[in-house]
Amino acid sequence: MNEGPDTWNPFDILGHLIHGEETDWIPRARMILEHGEARAFEPFDRFAMFEKSKGKSLTDLLAEFTRLREANLQELARLNLTPKLLEKRGQHPELGVVTLSQLLSTWVVHDLGHIGQIVRVMSKQYKVAVGPWQDYLPILTR
Amino acid sequence: MNEGPDTWNPFDILGHLIHGEETDWIPRARMILEHGEARAFEPFDRFAMFEKSKGKSLTDLLAEFTRLREANLQELARLNLTPKLLEKRGQHPELGVVTLSQLLSTWVVHDLGHIGQIVRVMSKQYKVAVGPWQDYLPILTR
Numbered sequence: 001m002n003e004g005p006d007t008w009n010p011f012d013i014l015g016h017l018i019h020g021e022e023t024d025w026i027p028r029a030r031m032i033l034e035h036g037e038a039r040a041f042e043p044f045d046r047f048a049m050f051e052k053s054k055g056k057s058l059t060d061l062l063a064e065f066t067r068l069r070e071a072n073l074q075e076l077a078r079l080n081l082t083p084k085l086l087e088k089r090g091q092h093p094e095l096g097v098v099t100l101s102q103l104l105s106t107w108v109v110h111d112l113g114h115i116g117q118i119v120r121v122m123s124k125q126y127k128v129a130v131g132p133w134q135d136y137l138p139i140l141t142r
Numbered sequence: 143m144n145e146g147p148d149t150w151n152p153f154d155i156l157g158h159l160i161h162g163e164e165t166d167w168i169p170r171a172r173m174i175l176e177h178g179e180a181r182a183f184e185p186f187d188r189f190a191m192f193e194k195s196k197g198k199s200l201t202d203l204l205a206e207f208t209r210l211r212e213a214n215l216q217e218l219a220r221l222n223l224t225p226k227l228l229e230k231r232g233q234h235p236e237l238g239v240v241t242l243s244q245l246l247s248t249w250v251v252h253d254l255g256h257i258g259q260i261v262r263v264m265s266k267q268y269k270v271a272v273g274p275w276q277d278y279l280p281i282l283t284r
Contacts, residue, residue, distance in 0.1 A: 095274040102273035109268045112261040113281035119254040119261075126251045131244035132237040139255035142284075 001125055003117075010118045014061040015049025017114060021068035023048075025107045026075050032090035032100045033079070040091040076104075143263055152260045156203040157191025159256060163210035165190075167249045168217050174232035174242045175221070182233040218246075 002009040008016065028041045053061060079085075086101040123139045134140055144151040150158065170183045195203060221227075228243040265281045276282055 092274070098273055098275070102271065102275060105268045105271035105273075106275040106279070109265045109272055109275075109279050109281065112265045113279055116258045116261045116265075116281050116284070119258045123251045123254045123258075126247045129244065129247035130251055131240055131247075132234070133240070133244060133248040133251075137248070137251050137255055139251065139258050142258070 001121055003121060003124075008117070009121060011053065011058055011061065012049060013114050013118055014058065014065060015053035016046070017111070018061060018065050018068060019045065019048045019052065020110065021065065021072055025103065026072045028090065028103055029076070029079065029100060032088050032103065033085065035090075037089050037091045037097060040093045043093045143267055145259075145263060145266075150259070151263060153195065153200055153203065154191060155256050155260055156200065156207060157195035158188070159253070160203060160207050160210060161187065161190045161194065162249075162252065163207065163214055167245065168214045170232065170245055171218070171221065171242060174230050174245065175227065177232075179231050179233045179239060182235045185235045 002012070023042065024044050031039060031041055056064075081100070086099065086104070088100045089097050090100065090103070092098045120139060120142055123137070127134065127140050130137060130140070144154070165184065166186050173181060173183055198206075223242070228241065228246070230242045231239050232242065232245070234240045262281060262284055265279070269276065269282050272279060272282075
């Protein structure tokens with residue numbers, strides 16, 4: 001279940017988060033630290049997971065995400081970021097100049113946004129099952 | 143941080159979830175099993191947590207919620223619910239006749255709705271911090 005045409009279900013979202021761990025957050029942080037504004041980030045592929053997740057189960061994806069996120073958080077700690085480094089600038093292929101600090105804040109909000117999406121999709125499976133309580137549960141129509 | 147006047151922050155929400163574990167879901171399930179439609183549920187107090195959570199930390203509330211939820215899930219398992227029991231009816235003070243199955247589905251969606259609310263509130267703390275990525279993050283304006 002998803003939220004209509006061209007929207008994602010929790011399996012798609014998990015694949016998308018995995019692809020972010022592999023190609024977005026830490027690789028872009030390294031790009032900023034190593035090349036600054038001189039080299040633009042690789043554009044992020046929003047459809048890569050449809051191919052990459054094929055034949056995998058939700059349990060497989062959860063285990064893969066957990067492993068990658070743990071490794072990336074260790075990598076983040078090893079970067080020993082200082083307030084000065086956090087202000088370092090990079091080049092986004094569409095948005096232009098961004099800072100390392102903005103990239104890391106976006107990593108956090110990106111997670112939160114997709115958690116919000118997952119709970120909306122999960123709730124809608126219970127739309128009929130909740131009966132008259134439907135009116136008390138605004139997430140069912142968000 | 144919350145979402146405007148008369149809305150809740152994550153601390154309030156956690157207190158609300160705790161009060162639900164104590165007075166709503168399992169107590170109402172028991173009421174249906176024991177009294178059917180003959181006795182209406184106690185109305186749920188949506189403001190109880192403002193007093194009850196006073197002087198507690200978020201960590202205290204998390205520990206309290208975890209303990210209560212675990213106990214209630216064990217209690218739920220002990221009820222040995224059958225398809226027939228799930229169709230048993232009770233009396234909601236405002237909504238009228240509801241089934242045990244509807245009550246338990248609502249317990250699930252109620253959790254999901256408040257998780258969605260918590261991630262919306264948490265994200266908004268990063269609205270400025272994400273810089274130009276703001277436009278790519280719809281949760282910031284949900």
